[in-house]
Amino acid sequence: MSFLPTLPKRYHGASVWALYVIGLLPAICGFYLGVTGQLLGNPVKEFEHLLGTWGLRFLLATLAITPIRDLFGLNWLRYRRALGLLAFYYVTMHFLTYMLLDQALNMQVVLQDIAKRPFITIGMAAFTLLIPLALTSNSFSIRRLGSRWSKLHKLAYVITIAGAVHFTMSVKVVTFEPALYLALALILVGWRLIRKPYVKWRKTLIKAA
Template sequence: MNNRFRLSPRGRAATIWLLYLAGFAPGLWGFHLGASGQIIGDPVRVFEHLLGLWALRFLCLTLAITPLRRYLGVHLIAYRRALGLLAFWYALAHFAVYLLLDRGLNLSIIADDLLRRPYLMLGMAALVLLTPLALTSNFWSIRRLGRGWIRLHMLAYPALVAAVLHYVLSLKSVTAEPVAYMVIAALLLGTRLTRLLKAGRTG
């Protein structure tokens, strides 16, 4: 890439903050629509679904950074941390809305949901897997953990599997949108698996 197209460190930091602002905009707008009574139907469920969908989108974007660089030469590695943290915060907000607004923190109802709706367990598993990744998304953790940091952040892949299954199984019918996310997840995981298999044959 020509150097004149490269951002300075200050310019890159500015674009990362812009990414955070743009990333949180859908959630804030959804909250505004719900709070102002502009959502048709059940505003809590619609808002909850919106947050979960954006968590899945940002997780897919996070895991697409490496294949984009490797196969297309698109270098967006500087934005991977921001995308991953956006995925985590949306997933956490999605879970919080379910607990507090949807179920009113009624533990008996929540326990019954978990028994009758296995996809909720998958969603919780995805959030649990994303939590240590969010907590270690800083330079101190990278230095402290060394190569273990890379192994730890491979948890993003099972988190993606759990998130996609959570989304697909939560729907009453399979439409083009969940199929698209299944295909995207398969491609992201497939590129990683292919590289591991090649490394195993040449190792």
């Protein structure tokens, strides 16, 4: 049971749209800083890094919705689709920044990067797997795919871990931030392995009380 006040249902729709607006602010601010020359170092690389980092953060936030509900009773399921799509938007912008601004669509260099640099190989694979999830993040697809929809969207676990590994391998020195994201990804995916026994134990505890 949650000890926090719940948002009235009439505001649920507006809060989801507010999440989209707020969620896109880092990209807008990063772009503004880039075009006005306020990003330190290589502005393209900095902007590319910013987008990728926020994409990973939204992936982690998406996976966190279920354990937050299980452990704290906070039902934020209505935000999971928005968080997942925000993750896709950021990863797509990260990819486009790499392709257009960083490599100037030089496909030979891109293919060499994919083949020779493992963290880019992993990142490209994660992005590819994320596309069908984004395309089916709608009510029509849920009805159309039925039980197959849930199986398909379990790819989010693989994608999140791959994204965390991609980020960790992309930095020259593994600092607290990438290590934290990798640990969170493993914990959030690992929660799925113990979730059913925990929920069963909690229901038994509530009945006994």
